[in-house]
Amino acid sequence: MRALIAGGYGGVEVLELADRPVPQPGPGQIQVRIAAAGLNPADLRLVSGVFMESAPVAFPHVPGSDFAGTVTATGEGVERFAPGDEIFGLGLARAAGGMATALSSPPSFTTGTMAEYALFDADTPALAPRPAELPAEHAAILPIAALTALPLLRAGDYTAGMSVLVIGAAGGVGGAVVPLLAARGVHVIGTAIPEDEAYVRGLGASEVIDYRSADLTEETLRRHPGGVDGLVNLALPGPSLPAVTLAVRPGGRLLNIAFPSPDPATKIETVYTRARPGDLDELAALAVKGVLPSTVTRRYPLEEAARAYADLVERHVAGKLLVTMGRASAGR
Structure with a gap:
């Protein structure tokens, strides 16, 4: 699969597109084919090294937290989701540790959403079904x-x-x-x-x-x-x-x-970002009603994800930036 990776600590200059193995779900995990991923400044904080002592990152690291996509496989013990389910939400890198615990209970971890496939822990309020009336691109910029x-x-x-x-x-x-x-x-x-x-x-x-x-x-x-x-x-x-x-x-x-x-x-x-049970369902309903509009102002293909992060850091941005994955391949 294709993924945006950071090979070490630094700024946007350490980000590059690479081929990576498709991650396989373990117990309690789901594999998701990512359709779209929203960018957040926090995506770059782990890579910057600002939390190096409290949250050391294992490289290569795939950034990205917000997403919308399709469940493609489930690990042992997963009952909440099944292959084919359309979902959205967010996850943090396991290096985030305490930050993920503060975000939701149980915590929400991911292998990184700036990739064609990602893993998530299934049992967390930071994931939810995506209503058919809510486009994936809209859902992908809502969570954080x-x-x-x-x-x-x-x-x-x-x-x-x-x-x-x-x-x-x-x-x-x-x-x-x-x-x-x-x-x-x-x-x-x-x-x-x-x-x-x-x-x-x-x-x-x-x-x-x-x-x-x-x-x-x-x-x-x-x-x-x-x-x-x-x-x-x-x-x-x-x-x-x-x-x-x-x-x-x-x-x-x-x-x-x-x-x-x-x-x-x-x-x-x-006040800190927090996902309580039912929050994402409430937000999806508000988005479907038009109360929460789509605020996507720029879209990038995965091939230009590094440039998207550079724009987030270096240019004035109104609204949200979005990376779309296109058709994902199940191979490497």
């Missing part, structure tokens, strides 16, 4: 983005009429956070450059602030003198956040997902 958005909405307990400032509204997670907030009747103020304003408004934002041409705190308070009801940070590194919190009214919720996290003394709560 939407499973980050759901915990944010639960932590914020947002209701109709509230005002929430979303920093990084045009990014991958913003493509789930903004429409889910808008569906609750929340007045969303998103940050974006002018080129992305129409995209962010299309997601459901009522207002857009160009963070490059205006001081974010001052502009928010000019528009909302009493401050907004909540802040959801999807982009700014932790040390940059305290100044922006002045735009939130006293008692408002301050939530963050960006890395590195802010100092706990700031009372800004960092």
Whole structure:
């Protein structure tokens, strides 16, 4: 099979397309023919070496977490899925260890989704059947983005009429956070450059602030003198956040997902991606209803997967980038 691999630690320059043996499922595992895989910045963190001591990677390593595909074989003891089932979800490399445990229980491990075939542990809420009405390309970009958005909405307990400032509204997670907030009747103020304003408004934002041409705190308070009801940070590194919190009214919720996290003394709560039983089914239903739109803005064949990751790192990206596998061969 063809797969994108990293031969060692580094940046996108260590990624290359290679032929690899098709992985065979062991007990409790399923083999999946990948149809499409969504890109996430976290895919590159293990390869970068930032977690080298706590999560050493075995090379060659296939990156990729989000996917949609077809079950092609099952290992001993698997009853949840059968060959021919259309599924979607995410998995992390076994090197991720504790991160995978925090993501779901039982944890979700994979051999890497930037390949024609991948293995997954079957018994995890991070995998779910894909409804026939949900295209594979749409399903493949939902898992990490939407499973980050759901915990944010639960932590914020947002209701109709509230005002929430979303920093990084045009990014991958913003493509789930903004429409889910808008569906609750929340007045969303998103940050974006002018080129992305129409995209962010299309997601459901009522207002857009160009963070490059205006001081974010001052502009928010000019528009909302009493401050907004909540802040959801999807982009700014932790040390940059305290100044922006002045735009939130006293008692408002301050939530963050960006890395590195802010100092706990700031009372800004960092929320982590989490898959609970039934979450993916809920998200699939919302996508079918049109509440969660497809945010794919660029597509790449597997042969150009390394370039896709380079674009993710080096270019301004709105929405999600997607790699499609085409027709997979069952050989090497």
